[in-house]
Amino acid sequence: MALDQSVSKIVKVESLHVKVSCQTCSISQLCIPSSLTDSEVSRLEEIIHRETSVQKGKFLCQTGEKFQSLWAVNSGSFKSYTLSEDGDINVTGFYFPGELIGLDAISSSTHRTFVKALETSSVCTLPFDKLDDLSGDIRNLRKQMLKIMSNELMDDQELLMLLSRKNAAERMAAFLLSLSLRFKQRGFSEKSFNLTMTRSDIANYLGLAIETVSRLITKLQKDEIVNINDKLVEIIDHKALIKLAGASCEAH
Amino acid sequence: MALDQSVSKIVKVESLHVKVSCQTCSISQLCIPSSLTDSEVSRLEEIIHRETSVQKGKFLCQTGEKFQSLWAVNSGSFKSYTLSEDGDINVTGFYFPGELIGLDAISSSTHRTFVKALETSSVCTLPFDKLDDLSGDIRNLRKQMLKIMSNELMDDQELLMLLSRKNAAERMAAFLLSLSLRFKQRGFSEKSFNLTMTRSDIANYLGLAIETVSRLITKLQKDEIVNINDKLVEIIDHKALIKLAGASCEAH
């Protein structure tokens, strides 16, 4: 599959004199769980470009582009993927409000993935050089950045377990649980949320065939564990889902 | 499988008046590829506890232990793994000279894995608090730490691709190539090296059955791509190995 549509062109949302500040936003994991003081948040605020809108299907970044900023998702959702030489897509992750995009590009100073909006979304832009300078001063910011990265490492390791050792049903269950947890952590409903990505994205991400994903979803409904109506997921039996995701012995 | 043997007890190697300095050691990725000045390296040196020996089978850390330091591998090798509730082992990674252990524990301040010496090895210990303080002062050190973590994120993503999308032969080839590259980057031979881990470790890490790994090794020899004599690997046809690891289309 080739690149669809035109290259991204990020459009600044009209601010309409509504000056939203980081203090009230409380969404990015960079500010919130950390112990930044008000004045520290203010300094962070100064370097952040706030509330940029990205239309559905547009790119936040593309492979090969120079890395300059991190993005914090404000609303909407994104998928990241790589393209192999043969042109096949490898979905590497999904991003939801409160999450940081671009951490993996720090080391090479170049983006290694395509990041595409799954719906019309908005992000804050964090120029990395300035962020880095600031973190020299602010111990808690430095700590928080390392923490976020370390956290990502842990998440990746978990995903690794999932993909290498779990069967299809376990992967699907773990995927839904992970989404549920991420939404919960950011103050959204953990019981009911939207799958903004396609079945094909999910299948690709989980290393499964799209037909397998479809069948698994059907089965989860039959077993009355989750209810999935097209895009809308409702988790009915959370415990059963956990059990399904965790059980790695019986299946082997 | 339960925990084998006793808990680690790290023994200080007799220094024998040989004061090895980081300046001459040049092994850790923390110091070397970075642009630290001599005086900066000296400051780093002051906080590092050098050359601790770890016997084969002993633990560098265990799940649940408090995170206090990172370790830089000097010699030997380690494996990291988790234990599920049911007691089965999940090998999460291998560590060789020059590589840093413990980055994933930063976020939770607690070790989430067991790290076990595959052979008698030695490490340098980097107290994290002091390292963090120092990185507030030294911009390049800060940069280097983020770079290392970002790099790990990239590596993990690659591994993720490998485990979710590649078949057994591709995984095995990619595993050997990745080892080869890592050894090369640290100045060791890329053509010939030791598999210090068991077949079972490899199989577990790659999400394959041990028998499959064995068969693949046999096949790689038959095809005259690599020569594996018990633990010793010799890469004969590097190009063929790359081709094998990369091909993800033909197999699907």
Place this chain on the structure above:
DNA sequence: GTTACACATTGATATATATCAATGATTATG
């Protein structure tokens, strides 16, 4: 409103790899 196109579901079949089983080789233990 009709046509086209991406997305999703369901069934039949093929295949890669796990599992089971037997044996050999190497390393540790008394």
Place this chain on the structure above:
DNA sequence: CATAATCATTGATATATATCAATGTGTAAC
């Protein structure tokens, strides 16, 4: 030195999931 224990190899069989194929459904295009 003998015996056990771990690790590795090889073959036969079972099974989970990919692939192929057909159909349905919703959304965009004209």
